[in-house]
Amino acid sequence: MRLHRNLVFATIDSLHQIFNEDKQADKVLKNTLKRDKRWGARDRSFIAETTYDIVRWKRLYAEIAEVKEPFDRPNLFRLFTVWATLNGIKIPDWPQFEETPTRRIKGRFDELSKIRKYRESIPDWLDELGQKELGKKWDAEIGALNQLADVVLRVNPLQATVQQVKNALFDADIETETIEGVPNGLKLKERANVFTTDAFKNGWFEVQDANSQKVALLLNPEPGMRVVDTCAGAGGKSLHIAALMENKGSIISLDIYGNKLNELKRRARRNGAHNIETRIIDSTKVIKKLHGKADKVLIDAPCSGLGVLKRNPDTKWKLQPEFLDKIRATQQEIIQTYSKMVKDGGQMVYATCSILPSENEKQVATFLASAEGADFSLTKEHKILASESGFDGFYMALLQKK
Numbered sequence: 001m002r003l004h005r006n007l008v009f010a011t012i013d014s015l016h017q018i019f020n021e022d023k024q025a026d027k028v029l030k031n032t033l034k035r036d037k038r039w040g041a042r043d044r045s046f047i048a049e050t051t052y053d054i055v056r057w058k059r060l061y062a063e064i065a066e067v068k069e070p071f072d073r074p075n076l077f078r079l080f081t082v083w084a085t086l087n088g089i090k091i092p093d094w095p096q097f098e099e100t101p102t103r104r105i106k107g108r109f110d111e112l113s114k115i116r117k118y119r120e121s122i123p124d125w126l127d128e129l130g131q132k133e134l135g136k137k138w139d140a141e142i143g144a145l146n147q148l149a150d151v152v153l154r155v156n157p158l159q160a161t162v163q164q165v166k167n168a169l170f171d172a173d174i175e176t177e178t179i180e181g182v183p184n185g186l187k188l189k190e191r192a193n194v195f196t197t198d199a200f201k202n203g204w205f206e207v208q209d210a211n212s213q214k215v216a217l218l219l220n221p222e223p224g225m226r227v228v229d230t231c232a233g234a235g236g237k238s239l240h241i242a243a244l245m246e247n248k249g250s251i252i253s254l255d256i257y258g259n260k261l262n263e264l265k266r267r268a269r270r271n272g273a274h275n276i277e278t279r280i281i282d283s284t285k286v287i288k289k290l291h292g293k294a295d296k297v298l299i300d301a302p303c304s305g306l307g308v309l310k311r312n313p314d315t316k317w318k319l320q321p322e323f324l325d326k327i328r329a330t331q332q333e334i335i336q337t338y339s340k341m342v343k344d345g346g347q348m349v350y351a352t353c354s355i356l357p358s359e360n361e362k363q364v365a366t367f368l369a370s371a372e373g374a375d376f377s378l379t380k381e382h383k384i385l386a387s388e389s390g391f392d393g394f395y396m397a398l399l400q401k402k
Contacts (some may be wrong), residue, residue: 001089004194007046010035012076014051018314020070024151025055025314029108039184047364049148054083056146056313060121064108065100074098081105100334120146120345123346133356137259137385141355144387149310151188152391153205154213157243160204162186168199172321182210184243208236209308211384211394212353215300216240218380218396219349223248225295230254230338232278233288235264237300242273250274252294253287290341296349301331303359307393324359331363336372342401348376353398355385360395 014032017023029051033044054061058079062068065078077096084091085105091097110120117127120142130138153176155165162184166176174192179185194200210312216237219229223246229238232253241251253276255261261278267274275395279286304324305315335350342348350367352359361381367373381397 003084003295004043005087005094006036007039007043008080010047011050011054012073012080015054015071015076015079016073018051019058019076019317022318023054024318025312033375038116044193045191049082050080052148052313054079055317057083057121057142058317059123060109060112060118062106063112063118063271116142122316126316126319127332129321129324129356130241133358137387138389141385141393142392144307144385145309145355145393146313147310147386148191149209149308151191151194151389152208152210152213152324153186153188154208154240154349155184155186155205156203156239156271157184158247159202160199165199165204168204169194169197172199179210180373182213185210188276201270203272206236206267208237208240209311210391211389212236212384212392213240214384214394215349216244218351218382218398219296219298219347221245221251221296225249226252226293227296227298228252228254228294228338228341229288229298229300230341231300231302232264233257233260233300235261235267235276237298238264238276239267239273239368241298242268242276245275245314247273247275249275252290253278254281270288287337287341292340292343294343295346297338297346299335299338299348299350301334301350301352301359301363302327303331303354303355305326307351307353307355307384307395310386310392316374324356328358328363331359332366335363335367336370339367339372339376339399339401342376344375344401346401347379348399348401349396350399351394353392353394355393355395358381361397364397366397374398377402 008030016021017028018025029048058145061082062077064082067075067078081091081100082105085102117124129138130142134141155162169176175189176186179187221244232238232255235253238251238253253264258280308314339348350364376399379398379400384394386393
């Protein structure tokens with residue numbers, strides 16, 4: 001493989017913004033990829049995949065290259081040299097690249113790979129936390145979370161069938177396969193940009209991880225019900241709920257961010273989902289008005305996001321231990337407050353995309369032992385590890401109100 005100067009420089013620029021300016025990787029890449037209209041699909045995927053790779057393995061590569069943050073441009077080129085060498089790519093003789101013997105890079109890699117925090121490229125505190133919370137399972141779990149995520153679709157039955165989507169994508173040279181236990185899930189056999197397809201533009205599917213799709217399935221909303229999605233964000237799960245309800249009944253999608261709810265409205269139009277109403281949580285009144293009114297409530301709680309490191313590897317570097325303490329307090333506050341919306345005999349699902357028991361089953365246990373949780377009982381829970389499922393790590397609990 002021959003390296004092209006403009007693609008390498010675009011990768012280095014992206015890394016500079018992610019590492020030194022604390023910008024989100026996905027947003028940085030979105031802007032970088034718009035830079036040159038002449039770039040084809042392969043050029044774009046080189047920039048995106050190389051950037052994500054170096055972000056994912058930042059600590060390991062920095063140790064091998066013997067460089068420390070903040071990374072100036074020469075140091076970013078050193079990280080790139082490590083990436084290229086370990087991937088068997090010849091380094092061009094450009095002035096930006098200093099001579100580092102290939103053998104030395106591979107020797108350092110072998111040596112550091114014996115130590116988990118370097119091998120899996122994670123901060124010390126995260127390694128200690130994972131070990132403490134997951135014990136023997138941590139080793140396999142962090143290994144699985146460092147793999148590249150599959151591209152998974154959720155077919156939207158309001159607009160198309162699974163077979164129609166399979167056929168349409170096959171015609172666009174994209175092959176898919178069904179996923180056991182996920183009725184409308186399709187997994188791409190090879191990575192591809194599905195957003196440019198007519199099937200996507202016509203609302204036939206959304207991109208959503210297989211385990212994320214299990215959240216609405218556990219909630220099991222029925223046509224005609226009143227359902228509240230309390231932390232709706234841009235609405236991936238609201239859209240799934242609308243499909244399961246066949247557009248009958250009502251979904252109230254709440255969030256503290258208006259821009260995310262605007263994105264949900266846009267997606268709902270494309271999906272042909274007509275039973276979603278969005279409301280911004282701008283005061284306690286919004287919640288109080290819904291006390292005892294919902295058949296089903298979904299709390300897809302804000303969390304550390306450690307279950308989705310496959311697709312957001314920069315989380316490893318952005319996350320701080322003090323944020324975790326704060327988010328655990330927020331989770332408990334949310335479950336205490338939002339549970340009041342469930343009517344007698346109704347149900348609630350508490351879910352996170354985290355693998356840590358302290359954000360998951362321990363939050364549910366704390367809630368059930370509290371005065372607010374006295375009327376609830378745990379019906380079912382799924383603790384899903386990436387190492388066991390092959391997809392994202394998730395937790396979800398179904399709670400029944402008396």
